[in-house]
Amino acid sequence: MTLFLQIALDGILNGMLYALVALGLTLIWGVMDVINFAHGEFLMIAMYVSYWLGFLMNIDPLVSWVASGVFVFLLAFATYKLVVSHLIGKPALSALLATFGLSMFLKNLCLNRFSPNFKLLSVTALSGKTISVGSLILSLPQFVIAIFSLIVIFIIYRFITSTRMGWAIQATSMDKEAAELMGIDTEKIYGLVFGLGGVCVGIAGGLLPTYMPVHPEVGSLFGLIAFICVAMGGFGSIAGSFFASLLIGLVEAFAGFYIAPIFKYVAVFALYLVVVMLKPKGLFGW
Amino acid sequence: MRYRRSGFGFGYMIFGILAILPLIPGPLQGPFAKHVLVMVLLFASMSQAWNLLGGYCGQVSFGHSVFFGIGAYGAGMAVVKYGLTPWPGALLGAIIASIVSLVISYPCFRLKGHYFAIATFAIVEIFNRLFMVWYWVGGALGLDYPIIEEGWQNFMWYDTKTPYYYGAFALFVLVFSITRWIERHRIGYYMRAVRDGQEAAESLGVNSPRVKLAAMAISAFLAALCGAFFVQYNLRVDPPMVMSLDMSMRFVLITILGGLGTLWGPLLGAAVLIPLQEYTRAIWGGLGGGVDLIIFGLLIIVIVIRQPRGLMGFVSWVMGRAQGRG
Secondary structure, eight states, X not given: OHHHHHHXXXXXXXXXXXXXXXXXXXXXXXXXXXXXXXXHHHHHHHHHHHHHHHHHHOOOHHHHHHHHHHHHHHHXXXXXXXXXXXXXXXXXXXXXXHHHHHHHHHHHHHHHHHOSOOBOOOSSSSTTOEEEETTEEEEHHHHHHHHHHHHHHHHHHHHHHHSHHHHHHHHHHHOHHHHHHTTOOHHHHHHHXXXXXXXXXXXXXXXXXXXXXXXXXXXXXXXXXXXXXXHHHOTTOHHHHHHHHHHHHHHHHHHHHHTOGGGHHHHHHHHHHHHHHHSTTOTTOO | OHHHHHHHHXXXXXXXXXXXXXXXXXXXXXXXXXXXXXXXXHXXXXXXXXXXXXXXXXXXXXXXXHHHHHHHHHHHHHHHTTOOOHXXXXXXXXXXXXXXXXXXXXXXXXXXXXXXXXXXXXXXXXXXXXXXXXXXXXXXXOEEOOOOOOBTTTTBOSSOSHHHHHHHHHHHHHHHHHHHHHHTSHHHHHHHHHHHOHHHHHHTTOOHHXXXXXXXXXXXXXXXXXXXXXXXXXXXXXXXXXXXXXXXXXXXXXXXXXXXXXXXXXXXHHHHHHHHHHHHHHHHGGGSTTHHHHHHHHHHHHXXXXXXTOHHHHHHHHHHHHHHHO
């Protein structure tokens, strides 16, 4: 029983991390109907920022996540201005292909600059520490990311549902033209949403080097899982992607333990297919 | 009528030019140039196979590397495991790919837009991981070809690439002829009707699930044949090489770049992207770590932003201008 609970706990903690990564994608997808294929690479860049700050200047990831968040915000904003803004209203595939080009660019730029080697910050305030709850063991870095993820999701949810800017975002996502007629600067909204999407992965990536090594390929799998979380949750639904992420974390943990580690992602992707077979628009889709 | 006849002549002209390309003395004679030509024809065929489903029928699949991979494994297993010629394996692989495509269509065709795209991502990842641990087909190590007798029977040559070129050319003619035939017959009109408005097509009596399944099965069959050619040319196959998202993205990129849902778009796209990719690799690949792909990635962004409707859009614009003046 302890083992079962332990696996469930690990799954939920991992799911929270996925939720934070997927949140950024949900916002972009929901408001702009664009799949940002470079989302995983944004996470990787954030991890590198945090890693180098820690390695060169001894700044702890508990502090440097702010820098990662800001950096990826700027990166995402620049991506919007330079790439995605030219493709709004064009065939849906265009933005996906352009961001695929961007992900290829970023991945290989990091490969070229930082080598394919795995890099890990082993001496930080968090790394290697654990908390015991009864007979269960919680990894502190994972726990901290989970807490951050809850806080960020809560803040963004409140921002969207109860500020004027948030209402403007909702209006834009529902009907762009009508929102423009009401005096909303949709261009600005799109830039902001893309940047916010970047902040979410920026924060996640800033904290990750405390227990996960950085390498140029690290973003690919996260990006893919984030797509699955968002699509399983349903079109642009923040709550949907949150619960889908937890479910995916759990399935991954249980399949990895009870079947075989190599099958954990097979189980995740198979689960997605089963869910969309039953509900073609995702769990919370309409 | 005039348009149809001129389109017909244009096709034969392209086939004719491609047929004599390796005989022209000059820069095309080097082994590297031949390699690039082979890859152009292979990827043009492959993207055309994708185009049948993605372009004409409007179902943008990112899962075609699965069918490509099944075809590659079919031919590879026949040679490596059973000591046969690759031909029966290629055919069997293509049939299996069609069956697999029909099975995975069941969940996928209920989805629309981005949901369909992500479902096909998931399918590629599932197949990739299953092939990685399926030891009967070589697992993560893949299959390595033995050295066997040269010739058409084994479809294998060691010192010249010209026969491979003609193999790729035959594949290209096959895939393009089938696409051209489909484009001008009832099934092709049904496919475009389903793409442009599924409900409207259904109200006029088009059985859209059946049309989509037919497009999927033909597309998967041809994709698997391309995969079989690829493994014969490459003499090695492993899961990341053939069954990856990157491979699928290449088919999609080439088609979109050339022109989605047009007959000559995939050839045009492949003729631009493949040399670009191969030459950037040859020129900058030696600098270490991904410089070729950095540049390739940037080029993709620029091309997609500048010409989102593909090069065929550009060509028809130029031809329209020329006709208007003439």
